[in-house]
Amino acid sequence: MNEFDLVVRNARVVTACDTFDCDIGIRDGRIVQIGQALDVGANEIDAAGRTVTPGGVDAHCHLDQPMAPPTRNADDFDTGTRSAACGGTTTVIPFAAQQKGQSLRAAVEDYRARAAGKAHVDYAFHLIVSDPTPTVLREELPELIREGFTSFKIYMTYDDMKLDDGQILDVLDVARQHGAMAMLHAENSDCIEWLTRRLEAAGRTAPRFHAHSRPMLVEREATHRAIALAELVDVPILIVHVSGREAVEQIRWARAHGLNVFAETCPQYLFLTAEDLGIDDSYKGARCICSPPPRDKANQQVIWDGLNDGLFTVFSSDHAPFKYDGPEGKKPHGEEVAFRHIPNGIPGLETRMALLWSEGVLAGRMTANRFVELTSTGPAKAYGLHPRKGTIAIGADADLVIWDEREFVLKNEQLHHEVDYTPYEGMRLKAWPGVTLSRGEVVWDGCVFHPKPGRGELLACGAPTLLPKRRLPDAMTRLLGA
Numbered sequence: 001m002n003e004f005d006l007v008v009r010n011a012r013v014v015t016a017c018d019t020f021d022c023d024i025g026i027r028d029g030r031i032v033q034i035g036q037a038l039d040v041g042a043n044e045i046d047a048a049g050r051t052v053t054p055g056g057v058d059a060h061c062h063l064d065q066p067m068a069p070p071t072r073n074a075d076d077f078d079t080g081t082r083s084a085a086c087g088g089t090t091t092v093i094p095f096a097a098q099q100k101g102q103s104l105r106a107a108v109e110d111y112r113a114r115a116a117g118k119a120h121v122d123y124a125f126h127l128i129v130s131d132p133t134p135t136v137l138r139e140e141l142p143e144l145i146r147e148g149f150t151s152f153k154i155y156m157t158y159d160d161m162k163l164d165d166g167q168i169l170d171v172l173d174v175a176r177q178h179g180a181m182a183m184l185h186a187e188n189s190d191c192i193e194w195l196t197r198r199l200e201a202a203g204r205t206a207p208r209f210h211a212h213s214r215p216m217l218v219e220r221e222a223t224h225r226a227i228a229l230a231e232l233v234d235v236p237i238l239i240v241h242v243s244g245r246e247a248v249e250q251i252r253w254a255r256a257h258g259l260n261v262f263a264e265t266c267p268q269y270l271f272l273t274a275e276d277l278g279i280d281d282s283y284k285g286a287r288c289i290c291s292p293p294p295r296d297k298a299n300q301q302v303i304w305d306g307l308n309d310g311l312f313t314v315f316s317s318d319h320a321p322f323k324y325d326g327p328e329g330k331k332p333h334g335e336e337v338a339f340r341h342i343p344n345g346i347p348g349l350e351t352r353m354a355l356l357w358s359e360g361v362l363a364g365r366m367t368a369n370r371f372v373e374l375t376s377t378g379p380a381k382a383y384g385l386h387p388r389k390g391t392i393a394i395g396a397d398a399d400l401v402i403w404d405e406r407e408f409v410l411k412n413e414q415l416h417h418e419v420d421y422t423p424y425e426g427m428r429l430k431a432w433p434g435v436t437l438s439r440g441e442v443v444w445d446g447c448v449f450h451p452k453p454g455r456g457e458l459l460a461c462g463a464p465t466l467l468p469k470r471r472l473p474d475a476m477t478r479l480l481g482a
């Protein structure tokens with residue numbers, strides 16, 4: 001009998017901190033040996049001349065998230081994880097979203113049912129807390145954290161989701177007491193509403209005015225406020241989908257003052273600008289409507305700088321898939337509508353890894369180790385999945401990407417999501433995953449997807465491991481004597 005189910009031979013392995021040549025021995029879905037000239041496995045993949053990185057952890061994507069009709073996500077756990085696998089992502093973390101008036105537990109059970117039997121790669125859930133009732137704060141949230149749902153998103157905008165400052169403090173306090181990670185969508189809701197009404201009154205309702213309704217100021221103000229609220233409670237936070245300079249400056253300020261403020265950014269803030277929402281009133285710009293909106297070239301450079309100098313911990317897709325054509329997506333009921341009514345979000349699960357590998361690493365803008373840290377190790381640590389996920393090490397899940405370096409022009413028809421466009425159509429890329437292994441099984445071989453719905457497992461997350469275990473008593477405990 002072979003010692004290994006699979007050996008990946010002659011790999012140039014890149015982790016967040018090291019680069020080395022070796023064979024990887026895999027048994028029962030885990031990495032059991034790393035070395036040279038390993039024994040023959042039952043199966044073998046020769047990776048000679050190719051780089052092998054940990055499978056991607058996409059810590060921000062939306063799959064089959066319940067929403068008000070007619071709007072519906074184009075991808076569910078089947079098509080979304082298919083697309084993830086073909087793009088080199090082996091763990092996804094979408095959101096179990098609480099509706100106002102709904103129990104958080106019910107939201108999780110509903111979402112568990114939506115995922116059951118469908119996923120091709122492993123997944124965990126973040127929670128979205130939109131109704132922090134006393135029961136949610138005192139019972140449901142602490143229980144769910146204990147059960148492995150250790151991160152939750154807080155919205156500062158969107159009427160059906162947003163919390164006021166007092167509610168945010170309450171939820172952050174639960175994160176502090178139970179060691180969870182709070183993720184903040186930082187945009188000032190009232191400013192957006194005020195600007196939107198002004199634009200509508202002036203007849204400016206084309207897709208491109210979405211960007212005008214959410215200038216960087218609204219992101220800057222909310223980022224500042226989120227940081228202040230977290231400082232008051234004395235809890236680490238992670239600001240999601242940071243778009244440009246003004247929010248970055250707030251986060252740098254917080255860091256310089258010793259606050260534990262982490263940050264995420266996404267491909268759209270590197271590769272798109274507000275002009276992709278339209279330079280005239282064409283409806284096509286609806287395809288690139290997302291929030292915060294993409295900014296300009298100068299802000300793209302600010303994001304590149306933050307990726308390289310450690311400001312960002314996480315690089316996610318924020319895959320929020322809506323079809324351009326069709327009544328459930330960007331044209332609700334089949335109609336071209338004012339920007340206020342256009343669903344926010346763009347697809348990106350499948351392109352996230354290759355965009356950053358091509359335009360970051362192979363274009364000489366980023367080290368390969370930093371790429372791994374941002375796309376895999378950082379998110380795994382932020383959300384309590386490391387070291388099972390996010391690295392190549394003995395004992396870790398055998399989630400691997402073997403890269404093929406070849407030039408090609410990206411086309412939506414090559415992708416495996418259910419969305420009828422990619423914002424990156426026509427981009428010239430230098431690489432794509434040649435093999436994706438999920439717990440030692442080939443799910444993508446560079447040409448063909450190997451479907452096995454239901455093989456993906458729901459992961460219980462531990463506490464975030466970006467920081468040392470909390471020293472006690474902390475400031476809030478001292479203040480309240482609790």
Ligand code: DUC
Pocket residue numbers: 062185240241290291292318320344345
């Ligand atoms: N925020 C997200 O995180 N995703 C899609 C839309 C949004 O506003």
Ligand code: ZN
Pocket residue numbers: 185240241291
């Ligand atoms: Zn958001």
Ligand code: ZN
Pocket residue numbers: 060061062318319320
């Ligand atoms: Zn999102």
